[in-house]
Every structure is written in structure tokens, then in C-alpha cells.
Amino acid sequence: AQSVTQLDSHVSVSEGTPVLLRCNYSSSYSPSLFWYVQHPNKGLQLLLKYTSAATLVKGINGFEAEFKKSETSFHLTKPSAHMSDAAEYFCVVSALNRDDKIIFGKGTRLHILP
Amino acid sequence: DAGVTQSPTHLIKTRGQHVTLRCSPISGHKSVSWYQQVLGQGPQFIFQYYEKEERGRGNFPDRFSARQFPNYSSELNVNALLLGDSALYLCASRINSIGPYEQYFGPGTRLTVT
Numbered sequence: 001a002q003s004v005t006q007l008d009s010h011v012s013v014s015e016g017t018p019v020l021l022r023c024n025y026s027s028s029y030s031p032s033l034f035w036y037v038q039h040p041n042k043g044l045q046l047l048l049k050y051t052s053a054a055t056l057v058k059g060i061n062g063f064e065a066e067f068k069k070s071e072t073s074f075h076l077t078k079p080s081a082h083m084s085d086a087a088e089y090f091c092v093v094s095a096l097n098r099d100d101k102i103i104f105g106k107g108t109r110l111h112i113l114p
Numbered sequence: 115d116a117g118v119t120q121s122p123t124h125l126i127k128t129r130g131q132h133v134t135l136r137c138s139p140i141s142g143h144k145s146v147s148w149y150q151q152v153l154g155q156g157p158q159f160i161f162q163y164y165e166k167e168e169r170g171r172g173n174f175p176d177r178f179s180a181r182q183f184p185n186y187s188s189e190l191n192v193n194a195l196l197l198g199d200s201a202l203y204l205c206a207s208r209i210n211s212i213g214p215y216e217q218y219f220g221p222g223t224r225l226t227v228t
Contacts, residue, residue: 032214044157044204044219051214090156099169099211102147104156 002027002093006105014113019078021108023091026072029100033074034092035065038107044090050074052096061085086112116140118207118220126226127195135190135223139207145169146188147217148180149204157204163188164211192225200227 007022025031035047048059055067065076074091091105119138127133139146145164149157162170163182177193186207192199202224206217 034216036219043221044206046216046218049214049216053214095212096214097212099162099164101159101170101172102162102217103159104149107156 002029002031002095002101002103004091004093004103004105006089006091006108008108009106010109010111012111012113013081015083016080019076019081019085019110021076021089021091021110023074023076023105024072025074025091025093027093027095029095029098032094032096033065033067034094035059035063035074035076036090036092036104037087038090039087047076047089081110081112083112083114086110118205118218120203120205120220120223122223123221124224124226126228128228129195129197131195132191132193133195133225135192135203135205135225137188137190137205137207137220139186139188139205140218143207143209143218144186145208145211145215146182146186147206147208148188148190149206150174150199151202151204151222153201160190162211169211195227197227200225 003026005024033050036044050067088107094102147162148160151157159172161180166182180190182188202222204222205220208215208217
């Protein structure tokens with residue numbers, strides 16, 4: 001079984017400052033982990049994925065995430081926030097080599113302050 | 115290339131009625147998943163199908179059912195609609211139901227139950 005916890009429901013940062021969105025997961029199997037972004041009234045877009053290769057994963061729009069097995073974490077970061085980053089972000093876990101549920105976190109709303 | 119398509123875009127139904135939602139995956143994708151996203155929350159996993167077989171089921175009542183056709187398109191059926199079924203229903207496709215494959219999401223069907 002899988003579960004995922006996004007530790008912050010809202011995060012506010014100033015434009016140009018670093019972004020950190022936190023995600024902890026639990027999985028009975030080797031996990032696949034993903035971050036998706038959902039802009040208002042837009043569809044879900046994949047930012048990046050971890051699937052047992054490199055633990056530091058680079059995604060689109062300057063986002064990165066690091067898989068830390070010992071901490072069961074997969075936090076999303078970006079060095080410098082842009083106004084266009086304001087959106088809802090979802091951490092997702094599934095089993096890499098097994099049919100099972102695909103679990104979304106409850107989401108983190110990122111606010112960018114001018 | 116066409117992305118994941120869903121129909122209809124919007125739907126209004128009355129309590130107790132039945133609804134069918136449709137999804138066409140990206141060409142070459144054999145797995146389709148369905149999610150329910152209530153306003154302000156993360157998507158909740160309903161089903162995953164691969165090669166016409168159910169490969170995962172979330173915690174939804176038996177009023178929810180789905181099927182996948184030989185062309186890999188899919189239908190989600192909901193019987194005896196309740197007010198609480200009002201939500202955005204998302205369909206996602208991916209190449210396979212297991213392995214390091216990300217999901218691609220359609221725009222969703224907005225269901226309102228009155």
C-alpha cells in the first residue's frame with residue numbers, strides 16, 4: 001500500500017527567492033514518485049518523476065526533487081520563484097513494478113509575492 | 115499528437131440518475147486511470163485499467179464502475195448519483211499499468227449533481 005503526505009497546504013514565497021514544497025511518502029513496494037502542477041482552470045502537468053534511477057531529478061521550469069529513501073521524502077525545490085509558478089502542486093506515489101493504487105497528496109498551494 | 119480527451123466537458127444531473135463519462139487515451143497508451151477531484155482537494159484514485167482488465171481500485175462504492183474497450187478508450191459509470199458525487203472527473207493514460215511511466219491527464223469532466 002502507498003500513502004503520501006504533503007506537509008504544507010499553503011506556501012508563500014517572494015518572487016526570486018527559493019521554493020521548497022515538502023512531500024513524505026510511504027510504500028510497501030519500490031516506489032515511483034511524481035510531482036504534478038495544476039494551474040487554475042488548467043489540467044494537470046507533469047513536473048518531474050523518480051523511478052529508481054538518479055536520486056536527484058530535474059524537471060521542467062527549473063524544478064528539482066531529491067529522493068531520500070532514509071527519510072522517505074521527495075521534496076520539490078526551485079532556486080528562484082517566478083510569478084508564473086503560482087499554482088497547486090501535487091506529490092504522487094505509485095508502485096514501480098506492481099499494479100496498485102496511484103495516490104495523490106492533498107496538494108500544496110504556492111503563492112508568489114511580488 | 116492528440117492528448118487525452120474526455121467527454122462531455124460539463125454535465126448536470128439530478129440525484130438518483132446515472133452518468134457515463136468517456137475517455138480516449140493518447141495513441142499507444144494501453145492503461146487508463148480515473149480520478150475524482152473535489153474542489154480544493156487532490157485527485158482521488160478510482161480505477162486503473164490495462165488491456166481491458168481492472169488493475170487497481172480505490173475506495174469508492176460499487177455505484178462506481180468502469181470498463182475499457184479494445185481500442186483502449188474507457189468509460190466511467192456512476193449509478194444512483196448523490197450530491198457528493200459533484201466533482202471534476204479526470205482521466206489519465208500511460209503506456210503501461212506498471213513500470214516507470216508517467217500519466218498524462220485529460221482536461222476533465224465537470225459533473226454537477228443537483
